[in-house]
Amino acid sequence: xxxxxxxxxxxxxxxxxxxxxxxxxxxxxxxxxxxxxxxxxxxxxxxxxxxxxxxxxxxxxxxxxxxxxxxxxxxxxxxxxxxxxxxxxxxxxxxxxxxxxxxxxxxxxxxxxxxxxxxxxxxxxxxxxxxxxxxxxxxxxxxxxxxxxxxxxxxxxxxxxxxxxxxxxxxxxxxxxxxxxxxxxxxxxxxxxxxxxxxxxxxxxxxxxxxxxxxxxxxxxxxxxxxxxxxxxxxxxxxxxxxxxxxxxxxxxxxxxxxxxxxxxxxxxxxxxxxxxxxxxxxxxxxxxxxxxxxxxxxxxxxxxxxxxxxxxxxxxxxxxxxxxxxxxxxxxxxxxxxxxxxxxxxxxxxxxxxxxxxxxxxxxxxxxxxxxxxxxxxxxxxx
Numbered sequence: 001x002x003x004x005x006x007x008x009x010x011x012x013x014x015x016x017x018x019x020x021x022x023x024x025x026x027x028x029x030x031x032x033x034x035x036x037x038x039x040x041x042x043x044x045x046x047x048x049x050x051x052x053x054x055x056x057x058x059x060x061x062x063x064x065x066x067x068x069x070x071x072x073x074x075x076x077x078x079x080x081x082x083x084x085x086x087x088x089x090x091x092x093x094x095x096x097x098x099x100x101x102x103x104x105x106x107x108x109x110x111x112x113x114x115x116x117x118x119x120x121x122x123x124x125x126x127x128x129x130x131x132x133x134x135x136x137x138x139x140x141x142x143x144x145x146x147x148x149x150x151x152x153x154x155x156x157x158x159x160x161x162x163x164x165x166x167x168x169x170x171x172x173x174x175x176x177x178x179x180x181x182x183x184x185x186x187x188x189x190x191x192x193x194x195x196x197x198x199x200x201x202x203x204x205x206x207x208x209x210x211x212x213x214x215x216x217x218x219x220x221x222x223x224x225x226x227x228x229x230x231x232x233x234x235x236x237x238x239x240x241x242x243x244x245x246x247x248x249x250x251x252x253x254x255x256x257x258x259x260x261x262x263x264x265x266x267x268x269x270x271x272x273x274x275x276x277x278x279x280x281x282x283x284x285x286x287x288x289x290x291x292x293x294x295x296x297x298x299x300x301x302x303x304x305x306x307x308x309x310x311x312x313x314x315x316x317x318x319x320x321x322x323x324x325x326x327x328x329x330x331x332x333x334x335x336x337x338x339x340x341x342x343x344x345x346x347x348x349x350x351x352x353x354x355x356x357x358x359x360x361x362x363x364x365x366x367x368x369x370x371x372x373x374x375x376x377x378x379x380x381x382x383x384x
Contacts, residue, residue: 212329
């Protein structure tokens with residue numbers, strides 16, 4: 001039996017949460033835990049408030065960008081609240097046996113490890129890009145390197161004339177950005193869990209295909225048939241329970257993260273629209289700032305796309321299970337056993353689909369979001 005340990009990069013993410021005090025150890029006094037949670041909750045809430053105030057004080061084009069940052073910060077603040085107050089549930093999902101996997105076949109194990117490694121290679125590049133880009137954008141607007149006294153991430157602060165307020169705002173934005181980037185690491189954990197749910201459906205499909213195959217042979221043919229049929233039914237019952245457990249776990253996962261998914265779905269179209277608007281109608285000739293607008297646009301698209309893509313993979317993998325079952329050696333079983341197979345086949349014809357409120361999480365919903373963003377952009381363009 002093989003199992004897959006949590007990747008080192010993901011373990012480091014958990015350590016970062018602990019070292020920053022976002023997560024507390026069991027040995028810490030309760031008053032200290034409450035104080036840390038209160039501090040991060042209050043401090044994190046100031047970020048979207050700051051961008052909202054800035055949106056009213058800037059000119060039109062800069063105001064659109066501030067509105068965009070306000071919405072992004074609001075989504076990230078929801079992630080902060082999840083990380084702060086849902087530590088135990090996140091760890092339970094992350095270390096659930098379904099995510100860890102129990103694999104008997106060496107080839108299946110190697111193939112699963114390969115898929116996870118490919119995903120983790122992408123995650124490492126994502127983390128590297130994030131932890132290089134954010135500090136760079138903070139440093140590049142430091143007064144030594146910039147004369148316009150703007151804030152990090154090219155936030156306009158032209159309406160302010162006070163030197164003290166400028167420095168307070170600069171350090172506030174810098175510290176808040178560090179907190180928000182750290183909290184955004186929960187997104188990687190969500191991706192990892194979604195990926196492993198689809199892998200578990202694939203492993204379950206492989207087990208369904210192998211039903212009735214490779215039974216232990218005995219000398220007498222009649223005894224062999226009895227053992228084969230009995231083993232088929234027993235294995236089928238085990239897989240039925242595994243399928244039910246997997247469905248229930250994914251449903252708990254969907255219900256637990258439904259608020260976050262709903263916020264992402266309802267705001268991603270606006271973020272994409274305002275990102276395109278800022279990029280197209282930006283009057284600034286600063287190449288770095290234009291590149292930053294491109295990065296924000298890619299983040300806006302990618303943040304919702306990967307969630308929808310991985311959730312869609314779960315639906316696709318679960319939809320194959322009925323075909324896998326009928327590829328097994330079920331035709332040679334008893335009539336009563338065949339009835340169980342037919343009934344189970346009908347159950348498996350209903351794929352697992354993650355639905356948040358009225359929005360199914362799949363690629364079709366992603367395209368709807370993109371089309372909605374395009375329509376909103378045309379409206380903004382006509383008002384230009």
